[in-house]
Amino acid sequence: MRSQNIIETIRERLDIVEVIRDYIPSIQKAGKNFKALCPFHNEKTPSFTINPDTQRFYCFGCQEHGDIFSFIEKIDGLTFMEAAQKLAAKAGVQWEGFSMKTMTENDRVRIELKKVMELASLFYSRFLTSSNAVKAAKYLKDRNVSKESIEKFKLGFSPIAENMFVNEATKRGFSKELLIKAGLAYVKENGQITDYFRGRVMFPIKNTIGEVIAFGARALGDFQPKYLNSPETPLFSKKRTLYGIF
Ligand SMILES: [Zn+2]
Secondary structure (H helix, E strand, O other): OOHHHHHHHHHHHOOHHHHHHHHOOOOEEEOOEEEEOOOOOOOOOOOEEEEOOOOEEEEOOOOOEEOHHHHHHHHHOOOHHHHHHHHHHHHOOOOOOOOHHHOOHHHHHHHHHHHHHHHHHHHHHHHHOOHHHHHHHHHHHHOOOOHHHHHHOOOEEEOOOOOHHHHHHHHOOOOHHHHHHOOOEEEOOOOOEEEOOOOEEEEEEEOOOOOEEEEEEEEOOOOOOOEEEOOOOOOOOOOOOOOOOO
16 A cells, blocks of 8 residues: 555545544534643643544644644654554554655654664663763662662663763764754854763653653753753654653
8 A cells, every 4th residue: 555545545434533532531512623731831721622524633822733644643643644543543544655655754753863872771771880970870769769760760860071961962963953953963163062961870761652852851960950851853842741651
């Protein structure tokens, strides 16, 4: 089946109301539409609507809108192709191959971003076991964080020394621009590109399918601020991602 046909078949087989109900069980019928509290912004009265005729959603509060595919992209932090694969499985549609040709430039960037976040997670968790991270290991031990939890949540430590992650990632072929886009590096006043996280216990933040999309980080010692999260990136939106959802 060609990918365009797959997309059309998914649309025919799935109802956006039922797909969204899996994420927001409290949706209610309101006239010919459905209403719910918006998953994309904080609110107390529902302004998120789903129109079963057009199979589209719209939020009067934050103006998020789209179809079944963009809903999954946004709520799960996926690319269009990943969202389509997920929905294909749900619809029982055979997905023969993940074609790079049908990916947009945006999709390609997101895939690169996910790769570099994965590398960062590995780098920080390995660094936590090094002799330069004795204080961080002691901090976690004092807080009664078990070895199993450290392993399970892939906790890590970011080096105090400047540029260790930037050097590691560029050595592996990732561009400095990508590191900045991923929120793992930033441009200092003197124009130098340096690590965003330094001297911090690192908590990976994952999307609903378990991919690392951001970090929460707690400073050890004098680094300010004490708590620092990844900035907003194409993968990570603070208002959309619930820590620990995975
Ligand atoms: Zn909204």
